[in-house]
Each structure stands twice: as C-alpha cells, then as structure tokens.
Amino acid sequence: MDRLWTPWRLAYVTEASVSAPGCIFCASLSVPDGESLVVHVADRTFAVLNKFPYNNGHLMIVPRRHVGRLAELEPPELAEFITLCQLGERVLAREYAPHGFNMVAVKDTSVFEGPGYAIVKGVSPKYLRHKDPKLHHPVGGL
DSSP states (O other), rough: OOOOOOOHHHHHHTTTOOSSSSSSSHHHHHSOOOOEEEEEOOSHHHEOSSSSSSTTTTTEEEEOOOSSSSOOOOOOHHHHHHHHHHHHHHHHHHOOOOSSSEEEEEOOOTTOOOOOOOEEEEEEEEEESSSGGGGGOSOOOO
C-alpha cells in the first residue's frame, strides 16, 4: 500500500475552518444512539471513534473531567483511563487484526477548542507495508 485513500475525510478538510462551540467530546456524549461515535461509557472515562480517521478503528479514550495534563488525573481516573486503553486495544486487535498499534496521548490544549480538554489517548491500528521488519514502513495510525 503506497497511499492511504480516505475519502471520508473530505468533509473535515473542506470544513476545517468551521469550529463548533464548546467541547467536542462532551458534545459527543449527548448524540443520540445510532448516530453517536461513542462506543463505551464508563464512570470516569469514555471511548469514542474518530469521526475523520486516517484509517479504520481510530479510537480515542477521554476522561470525563477536563484536565490539562495526565498528571492531574486522580488515581481512580487514571486507572480507568489506562484500563479502557487496554480494552480498546484488545477489541481493535480482535476486530481489525492490525500489525500493531500507535498510541498517543494528546496533552496540548491548543489542539482542542473549549474548556481545556488536554488528555485524549488515541489508540489506532497500524499496518505494515512489508512483512520483512527491515523494510518496515508503517501505514496509518497517528
């Protein structure tokens, strides 16, 4: 695979200058079932699929409480956050059988508009172009 073809990103690219008011993650919790990209809700965290992923299965783990850094999560929040990351990896491995995963914690408040949602864990399947590890060129992911 030389190129990722992601036509579903066209709306994102062409409407990138339009920003939604408030927190996109809090808003995702109020979307009706059947239209929602939220796939799991826990007491302190939730998992939501990326609306415009580079590849299928890009999952984001989000704490319900707005914090600016991972260090600001209380121990129970952090435990649930990491446990949900682990569950997400297991489900994605079962459903997509990727060669690996890219996991990134976003902690830059300038990335998201709204009240400082700075901790989002991205769990995204990764696929290799070649089976030979010496020729490893990841495709997709974050």
